[in-house]
Amino acid sequence: MTRNIKTNLLLLATFGSITASAQNGAGTVYKGKIGKTVEESVEWWPAKKKAPANAPNVIVLLIDDAGYGTSSAFGGLMQTPMLDSLANKGLRYTNFHTTGVCSPTRASLITGRNHHSVHMGHLNYGALGYPGYDGVMPADKGTIAEILKENNYSNYIVGKYHVAPLNEITSVGPFDRWPLGRGFDHFYGWHLGHTDQYHPNLYEDNQVAVPDLSGKHVTTLLADKAIKYIANQKSIAPENPFFLYFSVGAIHSPHQVDKKWSDLYKGKFDKGWDWYREEVFARQKKLGILPANAVLPDRDPTVASWESLSPEARKVYARYMEIYAGFMTHTDYEFSRVIHYLKETGHFENTLVIAIIGDNGSSHGPKHGALNGYVSKQDDGKQVQEAAKNIDKFGTEHSFMDAPAGWTQATNTPFRLWKTDANAEGGTRNPLIVYYPEKIKEQGGIRNQYSHVSDITPTIIDLAGATVPETIKGVKQKPFEGTSLYYSINDAAAPDRHTVQYYELRGKRAIYKDGWKASVFHEAGTKFENDVWELYDLKVDFNERIDLAKQNPAKLKELQELFDAEAQKYNVYPLVDATQGRGAAGRERSAFGTADKIVLYPGVDQLLTMSGPQFQGESFTITAEVNIRNPQDHGVLFATGSEFEGLSLFVKDGKFQVAHNTGSIVKHLESSKNITPGKHQLRFELNYTGKGGPVAHGVKGPQQPDVDGGTESIFIDGVKVGERTIRESEGRYIGFYKDAIDVGQDLNSPVSDRYRTPFKFTGDLKNVTIEYK
Structure with missing residues (x-):
């Protein structure tokens, strides 16, 4: 050739x-x-691929755990000037609904489908092996980001994601169901239900983010990052629109905010929660978002009247609410920074803003509020006293706060019940604001059409003029299950188009059709066949005060049959209540499964407590192989948790030490002898004999006596050098839900008060081995 x-x-x-x-x-x-x-x-x-002509930038703001009566935009007493401005120049949707809890609402929001239909029947860390509950969102139901990407949008999410499968939230993925795998170009936020506002467990794109040590509040970090994303996008590809999902942690617990924000409300809530409910109810009527003949439901029977409280309790509870309100106002301010940046750069005029004030109703807070684990574990007579002693810590990085149930019920005005009560409007009805002058002719309009969180994605598609692809990544797409609200934008009298909607969370369930609603408040642990259904005509009784089940059994039967049909259609069955779901996280749901032995090496990225090795009500050992090069070597070998709960193994002052933190009470074991230079095996051993086991997340049961629950011991090269008896409660949770797992250091919030983070180990650490007995 x-x-x-x-x-x-x-x-x-x-x-x-x-x-x-x-x-x-x-x-x-x-x-x-x-x-x-x-x-x-x-x-x-x-x-080049082009976006639709005149396609708007799109911002979706999702506030966490905010009830109907929080924001001043909907009559609440928490000042939100930016939300007020958007509502006054846009539309208030008064009859908008969520699923009643975090992950399901978010899954429905970004896909335009029902939450069981996208396999998110409950929280991502409560997944079960059934199609409606496994937490694995299917590829044939694409996200709004995936759709907009096909329409040449740049897509960003900052803040809470909370829909990735728990066992996939590690540095090795897989990342298919992380934000970047579902259409987003960049992600900066967290994966679980909440995070410490000053010591957040953050991820950037597909990696663990380096902790921010500036002391900035996490909502400030989110606004900073959002502005950076927009600056890059408008500088480099100004012809393209962007989609920003701004998903804040506020006002979910922990309620933490700089003092200048909470002090704005000094003395503002001294009149109490009964006054708050009445004041907000009157404001809501004045705004026109409630019927003129509306009646405020009675205070929940589990909540005491404000007047019956002691002066000390009123002072403590009022301060809880000052923090809560300051947190909300601070969030509005940080979000306003993003809006003002767009205005300053000339990119706001063609921007669609959808603000959802709450992914569910306000959370059912503890009776006395929660400052930290120690205060919460006191009996009723001492909780207020202990909180009063620590009132200067309220809202700081040294608190992990939640507001008392009296306040959270008040912030759900004008409805009954709380978050997770999927049967009730108080759990599922939230304010919605739609701002888009380009398409909205009426400023400050009110829309009363029934709507649901699954309607948001179809609405964005219509307002953006976007095309929904037949396939995404080669997978044929299934239709939306939500209904676009475009029909109502410029027609306040338009008949409802979303006329049927089911609700279900842990057995609490409801069905809505054409203004009628049948519902069940299922008591966890009881038989489903014994549930008693209620019936409400929301057209004349919008806040469910009058049960018509006995007066209209035919309508009730019709709706019960409709619920069954919808449940079969959307993967709701089998019904699972909070006593049947094996609690939150658990070894079987973690990245390590039920492995009896786990070896972690220095340099491994931070692991979330729920995705990493679990320590819930069982015996185990943690062994560190080290080389002490000189007597001054020190630092953390292994840590899980935070200042509020956790476990840390470390070397300090020549001693092997272990800090066991249960609710801010830290107990230390310290070796009876120094560690000599050279190679050593340092072992911690917990022998648990208690019978408590892990408790289902969110389930409140009777207080159990805290009896002896076993022992914990420390060893140097097989020789016991320390031991103590532990209480039963100390073996149930270690580092549960409040931080992360670190090897060779303790990032974020410190487990022990004997060191400051990161307290990196200065000797040689070969590995850390965890073994379950």
């Missing part, structure tokens, strides 16, 4: 590969001309 023949064959092979590459990679046949020389060839480039 001659050189020329070889050359010609090579050229033909190259031309063929270019054409095939164009066909396979871009889906388009190469339309230029390729000759043997440039003079004989014609260049061709595939046309």
